[in-house]
Amino acid sequence: MRRVAIIGIGDTEFGELWDMSFRDIGIQAGLAAVADANINADQIDALYVGNMGAGRFIEQEHIGALIADYAGLARDHIPATRVEAAGASGGLALRQGFQAVASELHDIVVVGGAEKMMDVSDVESAMIQSSAADQEWETILGATFPALHALIAKRHMHEHGTTREQLADVAVKNHKNGSLNPKAQFQREIKRETVLSSPMVSSPLRVFDCAPSSDGAAAVVLCPLDIAKKFTEVPIEIIGSGQASDTLALHHRKDICTMEATKVAARRAFDMAKLTTKDVDVAEVHDNFTISEILAIEDLGFFKKGEGGRATEAGLTSLEGEIAVNTSGGLKARGDPIGATGLAQAVEIVAQLRGKAGKRQVKDAAVGLAHNVGGTGATVVVHLFRRA
Amino acid sequence: MDSTMKVGIVSYGAYVPRYRITPEEIGKVWGVDGKAMSKGLMINCKSVPSPDEDTITIAIEAARNMMKRCEVNPKDIGAIYVGSESHPYAVKPSGTIVAEAIEASPHLTVADFEFACKAGTAAIQTCMGMVGAGMVKYGVAIGADTSQGAPGDALEFSASAGGAAFLIGSEKIIATIEHTYSYTTDTPDFWRREGEMYPRHGGRFTGEPAYFKHITSGAKGLMAKTGLKAGDYTYAVFHQPNGKFPTRVAKQLGFTDEQVKTGLLAPMIGNTYSGAVPLGLAAILDEAKPGDKIFAVAYGSGAGSDAFDITVTNEMDGFQRHKAPTVQELLTNLKFLDYATYAKYRGKIHLGSE
């Protein structure tokens, strides 16, 4: 396989983007990435778009063709593919693009992710998001998507002694990081008390334990590493890519306090990169719920199983900590337009490794990790990046 | 109206929801002296179904309890009839879902019955006929309801929810239904038009010309058939729209408080409509011994009565009653509601268009 680099990144603000349509946000992020990569439209060989629910959010399927068309690429008839894996749609799209370039099928590939969630009611949005879980055996029986994560949290608290305050600390840290990120949906710091006194969603998870619904898009441009310097001074190499699946229903997992798919996807990525967890300087993990970040930092190998809560409380995952986690603000504060999230994580890691993360910059960041989850862990995609 | 072969109850099961509301609580909202209502009706509280319960779930729970107590293969059930005035569907029988839920499907006949509060006992009579004629090996008759009274109306103080199921057969009978007699006329004492949420009634017209006339005629008709008197029975149960009516009619017919006591559930659960006599009968069967005789008369507005002469057999000694909750056991773990929650649960609050 030949080596693959990211030569351009772009994203929109994340939030309630009332004036922008799905097409608008997709194109804006893509254009920014293409401009950042200093390439022309006719140099793009293929397009991959991560998106979970456009069919229900905006009643539009056939997203690959849509974005290719509005990006002006339809005139060149480029191959355009929509990738879906619930919350992992973006990360999976990145992996598809990576595979295309690594396998020499294509040279320059644009990978984007976009989601327009605000055009439907809250109730409808919750229903659509719950389609990431098992419709027949979880949702229909009354389990909302937050309820499933609450079940994980309850069990984690029972088995590992994780506390309600430790869950809150994940949100506090991510909001702090978000306040340093001009593109983040939420830019205000919060306190533990903010989380603990917010309305209950599904015990023990409260509003501030849950990432928001957002509109937004993000994109990257990939090309073979050996020609990357033609386009950018600081190519960032994708040195590892791992993907894993697991049972769709949470109740079918061996242990609901562990996302096996995270462990396996991470191992596959680290094996490809010939690195270990210790080599990672900065990580963007899938914190759609505070408990999810705790599982992630354990299952990715940063901390032992059961220690994620205590590690967060001790500040070990802050910007200045042992391993800076979710410097962008994470899904919680940066926002979570579902299909875009995986790409937004890549955009943040690239910024960090380029030394361009402003006030959020992790000193001497050389290796970064992005961790993207679909459903309650039925799909996980992990990528490793290194300054080339 | 009797079958040529011995038919009777092979098993039975009951179910009453755990929520309750008192007449005092209802009276508070409507400016009615709830305490006086309670005394006048002889009802301390009535049962309220949870938002996720309906006549079908109640019928299924009762039927499953019935199946737990016997070793009958559900595939040998040839007929299921559910009697109610609150079937969840106007068209689509409750019985098909019950049949599926007790695994009796698909080789059987099913239909839903309606005759106000005596739809369940009418179903028992039909099963007796089906079994007696050799058309089916076992028939299931269920009386269940989640009846409603219009807000503020007298009926709101008593209309409640519950049901009981009876497995009718000719083998291993725990209680033989020796005779049954019915008395039916066109008497419009209480009715509900198609599409209306709440029933209407004729006030005091529901008393003498309706309830009392038909129960008394039904009882006397049965006694004429059997040649027996009130004193020959161990237990008696009458339709119980409240605690007062059955107590009074029992006295009129010569039954004592002692005979009526066990089957009188209205004071604790209100009027379960099609479930009323079935539940009362279930409560009696919960303690009846071989040789005991039971006199049961159900009443349905519109109007008619179904009277039954039942004798408990020796099979009752081996009956696995403990495999399902008795009526008394069902009346535990109660939760009392305020009127607002009750109104929410019963769909009385207008939610706006969908």
Added chain:
Amino acid sequence: MATAPRFWRENPSRYNLMGFKCNNCGKTYFPPREICPVCHRKSVGKIEEVKLKGTGKVYSVTEVQDTLDELAMMKPYLVAIVEMDEGPKLTGQVIDCEACDVTIGTPVRVALRKLSEEGSAGIIHYGYKFVPVKDSTGKTP
């Protein structure tokens, strides 16, 4: 919510807890599948329909405040993952109890209740929910 055919198809499992046993590995699973998730093709022809008894223990539980539209009448309600006696875990509501009565380990049994309805004029969906089991003193152990 589910359409009539999609819902009706699963009635045996939703009403009667129909699962399956793989006679290759001997394990019981719920819901029914074409093949055993462990034995794959070796299980073809060795799948046997099996009804779960309906009793189990709570594995995890949460009180849902922000509910699905269909269940708005019941909020807040409890949702749990229940480990059935035969091994499989199921997700469902826990009802007829107070939130404080149900914790990890509480024994429960299945009851059939309304899951949802397709509006006031649509089909009613019935399925399993869980009720805490009482011990002889009438208390939940």
